[in-house]
Amino acid sequence: LQERLAKLTGGVAVINVGAATEVELKEKKERVIDAVAATKAAIAEGIVAGGEVALLRAGKALDVIVAEGEEKIGIEIVKRSLEHPFRKLIQNAGMDEGIALSRIMAQSGNMGIDVLDGEIKDLVKAGIIDPVKVTRSALQNAASVAVMVMTTNCLITDLPEKTPPAPPMPGGMGGMPDY
Structure with missing residues (x-):
């Protein structure tokens, strides 16, 4: 042994x-x-509930912070940004993100939506999990980038290139009937 x-x-x-x-x-x-x-x-x-539910719960935890002015606006921005991965997941599954978000926010703990069947269930028991390290690192990196953008006086980006439309199909050969 x-x-x-x-x-x-x-x-x-x-x-x-x-x-x-x-x-x-x-x-x-x-x-x-x-x-x-x-x-x-x-x-x-360790692990947390997957399906981006851990990020939603983190956003819900921000509700206890009492803030005024710009700080309050910043907290609201962070809360909305924590909802975005869940919204994208639901949207990619072809579900209504507003309805799904309200259903999950009414729940607590590890309860979330299994996008394969649309059912609300305990995601940890269902095996839908994320490593804490990955979720934490994503939040830390996002916060780091946000701080850098907010403290930068100037940002340089590439303008998106407009792709010209495909040329029309050429006509048939002369003397040939059109089908």
């Missing part, structure tokens, strides 16, 4: 990935690498 435990705790795992084509192999290999990194992050700092 001690030998088995030692192999599991300090050992090395080998994951063999196979596929029918080179492209499929590369994709599967990247998925395995991502899964290993997510697992390590979850082991390091």
Whole structure:
């Protein structure tokens, strides 16, 4: 038993990935690498409910802060930005984001929407989870960029290039009937 435990705790795992084509192999290999990194992050700092529910709960926690003026506006901006990933997820699933947001905000804890079936459920029990480290890092990096943008006097960006429309299809050859 001690030998088995030692192999599991300090050992090395080998994951063999196979596929029918080179492209499929590369994709599967990247998925395995991502899964290993997510697992390590979850082991390091734990997990939270996925489906962007953790960010919604973080935004709800800002309601207890008493603020005035610009500080209050800043808190509202942060709250709205914490809702955006959830809204995008729901929108990508083809659901109404306003209705989904109101349904989830009425819930608490790990309750969220499983976008595969549209049902409200405990996301942790359903296996829909995110590593805390990933969620925390995303928030810290977003805050860092926001501070940099707010304290910068000038920003330089590229203007989006307008793509010209495709040329019309050429006409048929002379003397040939049109179908």
